[in-house]
Amino acid sequence: MRLDPLQRAFAGYLLDGTDEIRTAVRPSSKADIDTLLGVYRHGYSARLVEVLGNDFPGVKALAGEEEFEKLARVYVAAHPSHGFSVRSFGDALSEFLRQSPPYSEWPALADMAAFEAALADAFDAADAEPMGPEHMASLPPPAWPTLTFAFHPSVRRLGLRTAAPAAWSTQNAGELPEEPATQAGDWLVWRQGLDVKYRRLDPDEAAALQAAMAGEDFSAICEALAEHGPEEEAAFRAAGLIRLWLEAGLVTGTSHQGQLSG
Amino acid sequence: MTSSLGFGLGLRPVHYPEIFEGSPRVDWFEAISENYMVPGGRPLHALMRVRERWSVVLHGVSLSIGSTDPLDEDYLGRLKALADRVEPVWISDHLCWTGVSGINLHDLLPLPYTEEALGHVVERVLRVQERLGRHILLENVSSYVTFAQSAVPEWEFLAEVARRADCLLLLDVNNVYVSAFNHEFDPLAYLDAIPGERVRQIHLAGHENNGTHIIDTHDHPVIDPVWSLYAEAIRRFGPVATMIERDDRIPPLSELESELDRARAVASQALKSRRAA
Ligand SMILES: [Fe+2]
Numbered sequence: 001m002r003l004d005p006l007q008r009a010f011a012g013y014l015l016d017g018t019d020e021i022r023t024a025v026r027p028s029s030k031a032d033i034d035t036l037l038g039v040y041r042h043g044y045s046a047r048l049v050e051v052l053g054n055d056f057p058g059v060k061a062l063a064g065e066e067e068f069e070k071l072a073r074v075y076v077a078a079h080p081s082h083g084f085s086v087r088s089f090g091d092a093l094s095e096f097l098r099q100s101p102p103y104s105e106w107p108a109l110a111d112m113a114a115f116e117a118a119l120a121d122a123f124d125a126a127d128a129e130p131m132g133p134e135h136m137a138s139l140p141p142p143a144w145p146t147l148t149f150a151f152h153p154s155v156r157r158l159g160l161r162t163a164a165p166a167a168w169s170t171q172n173a174g175e176l177p178e179e180p181a182t183q184a185g186d187w188l189v190w191r192q193g194l195d196v197k198y199r200r201l202d203p204d205e206a207a208a209l210q211a212a213m214a215g216e217d218f219s220a221i222c223e224a225l226a227e228h229g230p231e232e233e234a235a236f237r238a239a240g241l242i243r244l245w246l247e248a249g250l251v252t253g254t255s256h257q258g259q260l261s262g
Numbered sequence: 263m264t265s266s267l268g269f270g271l272g273l274r275p276v277h278y279p280e281i282f283e284g285s286p287r288v289d290w291f292e293a294i295s296e297n298y299m300v301p302g303g304r305p306l307h308a309l310m311r312v313r314e315r316w317s318v319v320l321h322g323v324s325l326s327i328g329s330t331d332p333l334d335e336d337y338l339g340r341l342k343a344l345a346d347r348v349e350p351v352w353i354s355d356h357l358c359w360t361g362v363s364g365i366n367l368h369d370l371l372p373l374p375y376t377e378e379a380l381g382h383v384v385e386r387v388l389r390v391q392e393r394l395g396r397h398i399l400l401e402n403v404s405s406y407v408t409f410a411q412s413a414v415p416e417w418e419f420l421a422e423v424a425r426r427a428d429c430l431l432l433l434d435v436n437n438v439y440v441s442a443f444n445h446e447f448d449p450l451a452y453l454d455a456i457p458g459e460r461v462r463q464i465h466l467a468g469h470e471n472n473g474t475h476i477i478d479t480h481d482h483p484v485i486d487p488v489w490s491l492y493a494e495a496i497r498r499f500g501p502v503a504t505m506i507e508r509d510d511r512i513p514p515l516s517e518l519e520s521e522l523d524r525a526r527a528v529a530s531q532a533l534k535s536r537r538a539a
Contacts, residue, residue: 001411003379004330007362014367024374025407028446031474039406039477040369047368080365084324084337085296127302153301194304
């Protein structure tokens, strides 16, 4: 067998259990071909199941060891890795849990996976220098209506159907989490300095942040807020939220029409 | 020969507090390249902090030098960028393949030792060295199977790759021991065939013996026969930079420092008999 078909046959054995590779392998005097090849076969799935367990401790805690092992093996079989690092291996886990029965009946699992993926993304997202709240005072009043915001690369807004993050923090404290309550809402995940943080977003802040992260300006953010509260208070609320975002290190830049330079 | 770095450890995030808050008796650290090929945040911050006090070498697991897939240019670009930032003393990876058809199998898979594989690997090592602007070190892996069409033993293949590609070697003494047990060859014959002037680094590790075969698990202390083989390596190759790899059931750093002390003792004893010889 030439090198390329040999590697394809080996990969086929690991991924699909095809046995073409057996003809290319020699037994030892102590162990037969299937025992020796089995080391690779067993190692392949065991390694990736372990990666998922390390990267998704919350999903593992919710599902329990046995059920987690089962779902991880199904995921490993359905999602071969395409990245150079195992770091990205679980990227599709949340989507998998959302769509595949029986896990699709259990929304907290997909929520937990999405939340843990967001924490991991925030953990090693690109570095960027945040602006402090003092930046607000430096903005001329005419700038405000067209003001847009650049967010720190770690900032993630995610919509969940359950209170999975509460169960995550229980698990993270070394305790057994209860089943997360059904409680639809938006969550913010970001990194401040080197520390990953998260908090629940009120519906009006979630709408404002969604608009701001989509590149919409201060006026549009106010419009989004007006759908969640008194219109005359929208600008005041918007300014308050922006201060909050600046204080939390979410914002790395602003720009506005008529601006000469950054 | 360039002066040796001394005795190092694989850099593991669980040890960060002990590393940053103490003064471990460790001469240098080996960082797994892929763990730091991330955009930013704590991993790179920690690595640069280690770099302030220690020499660092980069050790990759995804170069897949023996794969028939094209070389991953994106991977090489990121590795180069990391190297530009960290300025490692050297960069190593394994003589193996880790995936094919665009799928990463995340394992260090053995090659058949054929003329075709030799030419393929040599050509790729040359291109990688060109891309990175430096010689790389290739490490021998533990393996569990041998291929019927292998025309030469692993040590001849490894030595020939190094000569033809003008690359350096990372000799994993535990892997020599494991593969010698699994494939029933004499580990000393392996050492005898290694071009000593190319050996820049040695790995030591523990493993799991299943009776019929040994699995390279890096979850135990180094065993006595591997220490003996290490002494034989030092006798042959001189004071080569040596480190211990531990990837599972990772003990406190102090325990690994003690194991590293044993490496120092074994090496200094072996060097005495080298000079006497
Ligand atoms: Fe090694």
